[in-house]
């Protein structure tokens with residue numbers, strides 16, 4: 613018998629993502645983004661994002677069904693992001709998912725977006741081993757996870773105490789006068805700079821942080837350090853060494869993320885590190901983590917970038933894992949949880 617067909621729905625931020633997965637096979641995955649509408653404000657405007665989800669939902673669903681050449685009635689279960697994310701955005705997806713589950717009389721699973729960023733790797737690189745470490749880095753989250761079983765046993769080892777990695781990049785991008793989102797621009801500029809020219813601080817590393825915040829991150833102090841550095845030069849009337857600032861800043865973030873992720877693998881006795889989230893596109897993070905993982909005998913799994921940014925495939929993949937593990941559906945009573953751990 614064919615494995616169940618799972619419809620995945622993601623609307624936690626600015627992307628309306630809908631996908632169909634059967635087992636480990638991705639049949640179709642369509643994403644509509646409202647990023648262009650937010651860019652001129654220099655950040656996501658929640659009300660604009662919610663309305664865009666409402667407008668995009670049905671066309672995105674239709675496009676997904678058409679692409680997979682399946683009828684809505686063939687869907688066996690529905691998975692939807694229930695958190696974390698923006699309340700209005702989540703509400704559009706969860707309400708739509710409830711309506712579909714009710715109309716089709718099919719089970720509904722409310723799932724965690726951050727775990728979805730790791731689960732999607734199963735569609736590309738095969739089943740996730742029972743003892744892995746996950747690093748999820750994006751504009752909204754920076755978390756380290758210990759994965760016993762992707763469907764039933766995921767523990768958060770640590771997370772950012774303030775800004776997410778991508779958010780810090782976007783804020784420093786603003787300081788440097790770069791367009792929003794600044795992350796990819798800083799990444800590009802950093803390649804032309806000297807990463808040893810300016811040493812910016814590393815957040816929550818060593819000393820008294822070793823025990824309590826061993827796997828937590830903090831990037832807001834780093835952002836302030838960059839701001840002070842820029843202010844100092846501007847006051848002195850000195851031209852900004854933009855590429856060196858970008859390189860030194862990128863080095864600090866990549867150093868902290870990779871050292872904590874590899875340390876988690878070593879402490880937890882795993883040889884597999886799975887990375888997800890849009891920030892995994894960062895070239896210095898990729899370089900450093902690959903280098904350090906090789907030394908530590910750890911295999912790094914990173915899905916192609918289109919599966920690292922927010923999409924429906926990650927939610928359908930997690931739904932598929934839940935169904936496979938025999939987990940009970942959430943039911944129609946689910947609500948959204950903006951701060952879901």
Ligand code: KG4
Pocket residue numbers: 625749750751752753777778779781782793794795796799889890891893894895920921922
């Ligand atoms: O996962 P994502 O597409 O959206 C969410 O935040 O959920 O991640 C986007 C974030 C933005 O903050 C963006 O600036 C950052 O990831 N980003 C990068 C790079 N590509 C995307 N930051 C640094 N280097 C990159 N190459």
Ligand code: ZN
Pocket residue numbers: 725729750752889921922
């Ligand atoms: Zn995300």
